Amino acid sequence: MLALKILIVEDDNVSALLLKKALEKNHHEIMGIAATGEEALDIMEEVSVELVMMDINLGGELDGIKTTEIINEKFDIPVVYLTASSDEETLQKIAGTNPSAYVIKPFNIRELNMMIELAIFKDKKEKELQKLNNELEEKVRQRTADLNEANKGLKKALEKEREIGELKSKIVQNVSHGFKTPLTSILSSAQLLQIYSEKDHPMKGKLMKHSRKIENSVRNLNNLLTSVLFFGKADANKIDYKPSRFFTAAFFNEVIDVVKANNDKDVTLETSFQDVPKTLKSDTDLLYQVFENLLSNAVKYSKNKGKVLFSVAVKDDMMIAKIEDDGIGIPEKEQSQLFDRFFRAKNVGITEGSGLGLSIVKKCIEVLKGEITVESKAGKGSTFTVNIPIN
Ligand SMILES: Nc1ncnc2c1ncn2[C@@H]1O[C@H](COP(=O)(O)OP(=O)(O)OP(=O)(O)O)[C@@H](O)[C@H]1O
Ligand SMILES: [Mg+2]
Structure with a gap:
């Protein structure tokens, strides 16, 4: 058994001496005997102590429990209580100070040793646990700091990406707008050239051919x-x-006219409209893009003298x-x-x-909350089906 430096806090002189003897017999060193809590604290300021044997009922201002509270706060060493009363109230008070063990008076030597060993063991384990806890807290703190750092980096990167994205779209918008004005003037000049070339001119044929070429290229660019x-x-x-009410026939005729105007393959475009109300409500700009693209693809990727069937039904x-x-x-x-x-x-x-x-x-179609599907076979043809909610 290890020898400890022990302070006895006991106001009954005889009990204190008996205890001292018993402890010394077990090779412990008694660092002092204090009759009050105040005296005990004074002694502990002067000499180093590894364990305190504490009587609960002391004479001075501080009883054993209050003294133990101060010792817990200031010195962090185990305290073993000595008590004559084992009633519920005392036990509750003792438990509140987290004692290492307590010994009920009168004690026998075996019991005393056991309690001291228990106290030291408990104190050791508590300190180990505290150390582990501190290490864990430190690890958590470090991880949290790392995560915060990573988060900051990520936020910065996202912000940068957003800025680059904005810049890119600004450039695209500006450059495209910049292109549009000169293109419009080239286009009208090409159309003028065509008008002039219709009058008698020695190079009439060439003028016509090249002005058509200019017009086509500009349209493509546009x-x-x-x-x-x-x-x-x-x-x-x-x-x-942006929904609005529109005349169904007028709308589809406009799309079909544009598609037909660009049909240079002699493709037949057949239409079939079933149960289509006179007016519908939807976003005509979006609908126009959908049907103009699908119909001009159908014509464009048809064979010469091919057939395109455009059917619309409302249900x-x-x-x-x-x-x-x-x-x-x-x-x-x-596909x-x-x-x-x-x-x-x-x-x-x-x-x-x-x-x-x-x-x-x-x-x-996504903005219109619709759906599009396609069925196609190389060399045979394609069918695009579009479902769009309307109101
Ligand atoms: N009806 C169709 N028949 C056969 N292939 C098609 C059809 N529609 C689309 N495709 C194929 O899908 C591709 C993409 O079509 P999309 O309309 O996006 O582009 P595009 O017609 O090539 O060019 P544009 O941007 O001028 O429309 C086409 O290049 C073509 O290969
Ligand atoms: Mg296309």
């Missing part, structure tokens, strides 16, 4: 810019659903439209990429295009 501008807006989440607040062609079709392997930006299938040959039309369609 379409491309419109698409780029559209995506600038879409990426900034600035495409809103329970839902518009179901089908665009069917018997053209080149889309190879099965490539999953169909709505990706800039995607063009391998079988397009010399047919021109930027690969943006269908991604615009997809975005518009």
